[in-house]
Amino acid sequence: MKSTPEHAAIGLRADQIDTPAAVIDLDAMERNIQRMAAFARQNQVRWRPHAKMHKSAAIALLLEQAGACGHCVQKTSEAEALAAGGVRDLFISNEVIAPAKLLRVARLAARLAADGGRLAIAVDSPEGIARLAGAMDAAGSDAGIDVLVEIDVGQGRCGVPPGPEAVALARAVAARPRLRFAGLHAYQGGAQHLRATAERRAAIAHAVHAAAGTRALIEAAGLPVPLVTGAGTGTLAHEATSGVYDELQAGSFLFMDADYAANEPDTTQPAFEHALFIKTQVISTHPTHAVCDAGHKSHAIDSGLPLVHGLAPAHALHYANGGDEHGILHAAGPQARLPALGQTLWLIPGHCDPTVNLHDRLLGVRGGLEHGVVERVIGVDARGALT
Incomplete structure (x- = not known):
């Protein structure tokens, strides 16, 4: 059951998108x-x-x-x-x-x-x-x-x-x-x-x-x-x-997805950018880890767990398996800091195809994930098309 009409998302700022959500960076x-x-x-x-x-x-x-x-x-x-x-x-x-x-x-x-x-x-x-x-x-x-x-x-x-x-x-x-x-x-x-x-x-x-x-x-x-x-x-x-x-x-x-990002780059073909992300929010914090609301019901894990996008290497976070509804976030290095309660993050799914199949719609953001606005709501017409 869809909680809101699809058109209601048009015009939302990226920081207003509810979580978890599948978001396309339209420019990328x-x-x-x-x-x-x-x-x-x-x-x-x-x-x-x-x-x-x-x-x-x-x-x-x-x-x-x-x-x-x-x-x-x-x-x-x-x-x-x-x-x-x-x-x-x-x-x-x-x-x-x-x-x-x-x-x-x-x-x-x-x-x-x-x-x-x-x-x-x-x-x-x-x-x-x-x-x-x-x-x-x-x-x-x-x-x-x-x-x-x-x-x-x-x-x-x-x-x-x-x-x-x-x-x-x-x-x-x-x-x-x-x-x-x-x-x-x-x-x-x-x-x-x-x-x-x-x-x-x-x-x-x-x-x-x-x-x-x-x-x-x-x-x-x-x-x-x-x-x-x-x-x-x-x-x-x-x-x-x-x-x-x-x-x-x-x-x-x-x-693109996290699995393709793990390939050694091939200079003979175009360099493609990550354009599909799962927006998630930190819902619980602890001295050793933080918990976000994007578990396996929002992204596929057959090709590995997602990457946390947009952080400098020194501040990188590692996403660990938290089950259906949760992701566990750990500091990936000594200089990294755990995110604060309520902070939003962007995940790069391990495998884009089955991740898309988990969502009714994709929110297309124009202007980047930080300052962009939802321009399109794209229906996943063949979601669950298994036969």
Whole structure:
């Protein structure tokens, strides 16, 4: 249940925002968008950011205005939520197997096509192709759907091995009248948080080799491969300059998070700023620690605990696990002082994607976290979109 109307936050000073709250620094976010758009143009690659990160149709449309060709999602319900908000070019970069979901996919493909849009989906099995084709037939639309064969280029998750199995799947897709073989999905997610730049570069070199070899085999079999898509925020420079990848799926660049901040910087790609924060307030103080009101119900911890933002190194605070409702703050060094009762702080979440999924709305502040004002309230349209 939402405690206040969404419009009520517009015009609030940043220091008036109730806690805990998910806050976007709009200026930082827009600088990140500009850097990403310029990078894609410079390298002549398409840019299809992952909307599972922000889950917002308004943000998706903002990214498209800056040059994004469309968006990736991971779930059928995410695609439906963004389509309802006006997004018209979507790629479900995941396998969908359940018949009921596939019928939803087929109906969404028809609705988007009728409105001049497009839906694509990934497959990695003959059975998945057969079920998708059956759902398209059952939906009765001749609009069709773009299908990308997913290959495992090192993630160890979904996807067939690069090589002959992918050729067989491409042929199977092309043989179905309502399915269009649209290329290869080759995302190396495991490389995104390898800490050393050299490690990330090596992992993507392997992915590039696998994608290039598979594309050559499919083309030798007589099928054009219009697209190789993949890449994430941690490695996008290597895919963009590979000569093999045509499209970048990076999404976390928009907000960044503490986990990405732990990577060794790569000077070959843009430097993105933190733009998503959790505002929190100190609610209890003690000689050895302070307690804030942002626990795990306000930020995800799967990729580690948040960082306390904006403090000089000598005055840094360490955030420790306090449970669902609380964070425990310790002085990180001998010169650091614990915050006072009632003091507000800004946290950088460990992982932006699931953190966003914990909130109904994001408050967009213009003018910085210290002196800014809430300019936008952005709905998290695909919150809880798990199916």
